[in-house]
Amino acid sequence: MGSANCQVKNTGGQLRVELFGKLNAQSVREVTSSVSGELKDATEIIFVTIGVTDCAEDARPELVKLQQLVAAQKKRSAWVDDRSQFRGIALWVMHLANDQAAKATATMEQALKWLSSTETRESFASQRAMGTGR
Amino acid sequence: MSRELSFAERTFLNIERKLAVMVRGYHITFDEELVRQRGIMGFFRWAAQTDKVTNELISTFGETRFHLIAGFASLWNGCDYCGYGHLLALNLCIYRDTEQLFAIDEQEVHQMLRLRDTELLAFLDERLGKSHPDFVKLIRRQHDLRVADGPLQGEDKMLVKSIALYEWINECSITVDAPSPPLGPVAKNGELRKKYDAARAEFRKAKAAAQVTQQHP
Numbered sequence: 001m002g003s004a005n006c007q008v009k010n011t012g013g014q015l016r017v018e019l020f021g022k023l024n025a026q027s028v029r030e031v032t033s034s035v036s037g038e039l040k041d042a043t044e045i046i047f048v049t050i051g052v053t054d055c056a057e058d059a060r061p062e063l064v065k066l067q068q069l070v071a072a073q074k075k076r077s078a079w080v081d082d083r084s085q086f087r088g089i090a091l092w093v094m095h096l097a098n099d100q101a102a103k104a105t106a107t108m109e110q111a112l113k114w115l116s117s118t119e120t121r122e123s124f125a126s127q128r129a130m131g132t133g134r
Numbered sequence: 135m136s137r138e139l140s141f142a143e144r145t146f147l148n149i150e151r152k153l154a155v156m157v158r159g160y161h162i163t164f165d166e167e168l169v170r171q172r173g174i175m176g177f178f179r180w181a182a183q184t185d186k187v188t189n190e191l192i193s194t195f196g197e198t199r200f201h202l203i204a205g206f207a208s209l210w211n212g213c214d215y216c217g218y219g220h221l222l223a224l225n226l227c228i229y230r231d232t233e234q235l236f237a238i239d240e241q242e243v244h245q246m247l248r249l250r251d252t253e254l255l256a257f258l259d260e261r262l263g264k265s266h267p268d269f270v271k272l273i274r275r276q277h278d279l280r281v282a283d284g285p286l287q288g289e290d291k292m293l294v295k296s297i298a299l300y301e302w303i304n305e306c307s308i309t310v311d312a313p314s315p316p317l318g319p320v321a322k323n324g325e326l327r328k329k330y331d332a333a334r335a336e337f338r339k340a341k342a343a344a345q346v347t348q349q350h351p
Contacts, residue, residue: 084254085247088212091308096136104212106251106281122305128298129187 006031008038014115015042020051028062036069044115045070045077046108049086060089067097077102078111094121136170143169150177159322160315164215167306187299194292198227199272201318203293206273207300208307209246209254210280215310216303218243219317226320229330235337237261243312251277 005027007018015038019031035045055063070077079090079102090104100120105111117124139147147165154161168177192200205220222240229235238261246254255274262270276293278284286294315321 082250082252083248084209084212084251086212087210088214088247088308091212091304095305095308106210110281122302125298125301125305126183129295129302130183131295 006034008034010038010042013041013043015039015045016048017045018048018051020053022054022056023052023059023063024056025058025062028059028066032062032066032069035066039069039073039075042075045075046111046115047077047079047090048108049079049081049090050083052081052086055086055089060093063089063093064096067093067099067102071097071099071101074101076115078114079104080106080108080111082106136167139166139170143174146174158319159324160317162307162317163314164307164310167309171306184299184303187295191292191296191299194289197318197320198224198231199269201227202269203272203276203296204300204317206276207296208304209243210251210277210297211300211304211308212247213300213304213307214243214247214312215307215314216300216317217247218312219314222314223316223318223320225334226316226323226326226330227318229333230320230323230326235333237265239334239338240313241338251281 005019005021005023009016009018015035017031017035021027023031039045067077077094077099079087079094081087081090081104087104087106090102094100094102094104100122103111103114103121105114147169150165151161154165165177168180172180188200188204191203195203201220201224205217205224208216208220218240221238221243225236225238225240246257249257255277258270258273272289272293275290276297279286279290279293280297316327320326
């Protein structure tokens with residue numbers, strides 16, 4: 001299931017959304033449409049952007065809307081990419097979507113670890129920085 | 135997506151920015167997002183807490199290595215603003231101490247952001263392997279600690295702290311873009327900045343000329 005720029009797969013409640021190619025506003029709206037139908041049956045979401053080659057400026061507010069949809073359903077999510085640029089875009093998206101249950105990670109292992117935890121992004125970071133967290 | 139600041143908050147920011155320039159030599163532009171998210175009192179709490187951790191890191195690593203690890207901690211998170219600002223501060227510290235240009239120009243931040251993590255580590259090996267092998271070792275360790283758990287030794291605990299600190303700071307700094315000022319006390323040294331900028335501009339000019347010659351011999 002999916003659109004020209006994504007594949008969506010639900011495995012035991014974990015929704016894996018793989019994005020690829022050039023993202024623009026229209027293609028992200030199509031991704032959102034594909035994801036929204038699957039969200040209620042999912043417990044958590046992993047967005048994989050490793051195959052994305054470009055993310056146009058007009059795609060970014062649409063990604064925020066996608067993340068807001070995830071946050072509204074109180075689903076935990078992780079964005080995986082081994083490029084800093086796309087982790088930065090993911091962080092921007094989740095920050096503007098005001099979703100503290102989302103995190104940008106470099107590896108799938110980190111993503112799974114995040115999804116299995118109950119931490120919120122900023123308090124997790126601040127506690128570890130101040131030496132009061134794990 | 136984001137609320138407008140109140141009159142009091144805008145007034146506060148105007149004053150805070152002027153004071154920051156007087157005291158630190160620069161002001162951060164994501165202060166607006168910090169105030170939007172936390173309010174004025176929350177901004178002060180955030181500043182006091184992040185300053186405390188920053189000072190611990192400077193005590194451990196020294197000013198120059200602090201900027202190195204702060205810059206790369208930010209780069210791993212995709213924050214060009216802090217990556218640029220700390221890399222510029224690192225360049226200034228090295229130029230102040232050695233009168234030599236560091237092998238990585240702060241303007242290369244965007245190029246580094248586009249690389250895959252393994253490519254970025256290889257880029258560091260290539261650029262710094264001979265001149266600063268200790269820097270490469272430190273950044274590789276920071277990267278490894280960022281992506282996997284394992285036993286901590288030596289400076290690891292403080293490297294983990296650097297990763298956490300910039301995950302915290304980049305939460306708001308991700309909303310603004312490079313270029314940024316040198317993000318450290320070295321920003322106050324205007325004379326150094328002038329000399330560095332002139333030397334760096336000369337280097338960039340020579341590099342561009344060499345590339346043109348290579349393409350059109």
